[in-house]
Amino acid sequence: xxxxxxxxxxxxxxxxxxxxxxxxxxxxxxxxxxxxxxxxxxxxxxxxxxxxxxxxxxxxxxxxxxxxxxxxxxxxxxxxxxxxxxxxxxxxxxxxxxxxxxxxxxxxxxxxxxxxxxxxxxxxxxxxxxxxxxxxxxxxxxxxxxxxxxxxxxxxxxxxxxxxxxxxxxxxxxxxxxxxxxxxxxxxxxxxxxxxxxxxxxxxxxxxxxxxxxxxxxxxxxxxxxxxxxxxxxxxxxxxxxxxxxxxxxxxxxxxxxxxxxxxxxxxxxxxxxxxxxxxxxxxxxxxxxxxxxxxxxxxxxxxxxxxxxxxxxxxxxxxxxxxxxxxxxxxxxxxxxxxxxxxxxxxxxxxxxxxxxxxxxxxxxxxxxxxxxxxxxxxxxxxxxxxxxxxxxxxxxxxxxxxxxxxxxxx
Amino acid sequence: xxxxxxxxxxxxxxxxxxxxxxxxxxxxxxxxxxxxxxxxxxxxxxxxxxxxxxxxxxxxxxxxxxxxxxxxxxxxxxxxxxxxxxxxxxxxxxxxxxxxxxxxxxxxxxxxxxxxxxxxxxxxxxxxxxxxxxxxxxxxxxxxxxxxxxxxxxxxxxxxxxxxxxxxxxxxxxxxxxxxxxxxxxxxxxxxxxxxxxxxxxxxxxxxxxxxxxxxxxxxxxxxxxxxxxxxxxxxxxxxxxxxxxxxxxxxxxxxxxxxxxxxxxxxxxx
Numbered sequence: 001x002x003x004x005x006x007x008x009x010x011x012x013x014x015x016x017x018x019x020x021x022x023x024x025x026x027x028x029x030x031x032x033x034x035x036x037x038x039x040x041x042x043x044x045x046x047x048x049x050x051x052x053x054x055x056x057x058x059x060x061x062x063x064x065x066x067x068x069x070x071x072x073x074x075x076x077x078x079x080x081x082x083x084x085x086x087x088x089x090x091x092x093x094x095x096x097x098x099x100x101x102x103x104x105x106x107x108x109x110x111x112x113x114x115x116x117x118x119x120x121x122x123x124x125x126x127x128x129x130x131x132x133x134x135x136x137x138x139x140x141x142x143x144x145x146x147x148x149x150x151x152x153x154x155x156x157x158x159x160x161x162x163x164x165x166x167x168x169x170x171x172x173x174x175x176x177x178x179x180x181x182x183x184x185x186x187x188x189x190x191x192x193x194x195x196x197x198x199x200x201x202x203x204x205x206x207x208x209x210x211x212x213x214x215x216x217x218x219x220x221x222x223x224x225x226x227x228x229x230x231x232x233x234x235x236x237x238x239x240x241x242x243x244x245x246x247x248x249x250x251x252x253x254x255x256x257x258x259x260x261x262x263x264x265x266x267x268x269x270x271x272x273x274x275x276x277x278x279x280x281x282x283x284x285x286x287x288x289x290x291x292x293x294x295x296x297x298x299x300x301x302x303x304x305x306x307x308x309x310x311x312x313x314x315x316x317x318x319x320x321x322x323x324x325x326x327x328x329x330x331x332x333x334x335x336x337x338x339x340x341x342x343x344x345x346x347x348x349x350x351x352x353x354x355x356x357x358x359x360x361x362x363x364x365x366x367x368x369x370x371x372x373x374x375x376x377x378x379x380x381x382x383x384x385x386x387x388x389x390x391x392x393x394x395x396x397x398x399x400x401x402x403x404x405x406x407x408x409x410x411x412x
Numbered sequence: 413x414x415x416x417x418x419x420x421x422x423x424x425x426x427x428x429x430x431x432x433x434x435x436x437x438x439x440x441x442x443x444x445x446x447x448x449x450x451x452x453x454x455x456x457x458x459x460x461x462x463x464x465x466x467x468x469x470x471x472x473x474x475x476x477x478x479x480x481x482x483x484x485x486x487x488x489x490x491x492x493x494x495x496x497x498x499x500x501x502x503x504x505x506x507x508x509x510x511x512x513x514x515x516x517x518x519x520x521x522x523x524x525x526x527x528x529x530x531x532x533x534x535x536x537x538x539x540x541x542x543x544x545x546x547x548x549x550x551x552x553x554x555x556x557x558x559x560x561x562x563x564x565x566x567x568x569x570x571x572x573x574x575x576x577x578x579x580x581x582x583x584x585x586x587x588x589x590x591x592x593x594x595x596x597x598x599x600x601x602x603x604x605x606x607x608x609x610x611x612x613x614x615x616x617x618x619x620x621x622x623x624x625x626x627x628x629x630x631x632x633x634x635x636x637x638x639x640x641x642x643x644x645x646x647x648x649x650x651x652x653x654x655x656x657x658x659x660x661x662x663x664x665x666x667x668x669x670x671x672x673x674x675x676x677x678x679x680x681x682x683x
Binding site: 292 | 498499502510512513514515516517518519523527528530532535536537539540541543544547
């Protein structure tokens, strides 16, 4: 991440190193960090490449533009919900109701737009409002009454599952034919538009990096090596260009990819560069100290839960759009756990205060690639559960192992 | 009513910053503090000593605005203050460092120094400005930390204490209270923290520090104020004090034999 940001445990860049011999100093520091067990996102990236390579050898359909496009569509809903999971995990809490809540919000939207004839934008807003309001209720029970979030959200998840059944009534499903809503997950952008958006995003990022360098230089603070910043801009540029080129070879970049991308950038900004985000990390790391320092701990928690549930509702809307329906099976099964797993596999700590929003994107990618590959190989759903479960345990084990190494090396 | 302040709790310095007079605090039927007074001058280091339950921490909480006194008054620069909460004490220039330091371990040093009072620029956190001010402050206080961007949890106990003390200096405070700042530290780290306390005093900050460690107290404090059973039990100018004399005042043995060099025997002239 950027040089100026807070870098809790394991994430982020090299730090205030002397200006002379800087790039070399940074390389040695990176090597030292790895030796100390400060693995960062390395295990996830390596794991992702291995999983991808495995499926590429097993199925000819895996490494195709069309499948990649399909993969993104599968992933968008889980990724959106998992961003919410990150916010709650950062607080040191857990939200077990995200999946059923996403289905409840989507069911409300479906009924409003299909049975009540509401305009699509209003129905979508209603779904997001449902998410927000529901979380306020659970959030207040957690923060004001001090009931563990594990229990509250476990109960809430049952309640939301019931509400889905009640809202959908005897039919047990609602079909959505509204073109706006169905369009969310079924629209592909023209090639030129995708390139333009990518170019603008990269230009904006580059401008921010160099503005930061300028400001740091003016305050006589050391800057990371110029090469480091160039790499920092070039890497997303290369990945982004491959991404757009591959997708343009099929139907184009899906609109949901743009939505998820915008969410990552927006939430990353909120959590790392805004006061609220700083306080979110502080509360998750040490809520008693935060309270002592005058941070409104209860309000931060409440807003964190509310944002998470609104994101869950948004994920529900995306999933409903993709399926063009909401059924009694929506949001059930493994959706909640996959969303939490995405955050944890990406490297977000279960103990609060450590991790970044974008890491959930990596985790969601690991889970979606695995599910997608197994679908192509026509693996039974029993096997799928076992594999996804194993990935979760392996990634948490790597995290625990590296944490022990870090502790031994005096890092966090 | 300066006459009611015991000579021992009075500052020897002309420039009194904090004047706490005749404070009483009851918790139900327990009199935690009775008629306690303490003064701190500009740049003066006052050690607050006493046995467990003597009322040191309660007095610190009263001064920090975390506990409201039942009687008595707190004056800062001769202005009376009634703190309704810690934030009002902070706003009046009193900063308190408790034993647990209140430093979230997952945040780095810069974030911790500004936690709750972050600098922003067009709504976004102004990291370069905060980092520059942190670097300048740590340089002034001669606190040496390899990187400002490591999480607090990666620092040693002494470094953490130094960061906590540095934070108390960040906002131009008049008074800094420290609760057992050296309790958990090794010899070298203790020396560094004591030097840091001296530097605070050099900068004109009045320091109150609670300690059980007499050598620490004698090496750094200008004056010693003793509490016993929630009352003033004597005060010493360090240049006249002996360990035995202070300990006699702490345990109450001094009420029988006037050992040491106590400047005042009575708990309060007013009683």
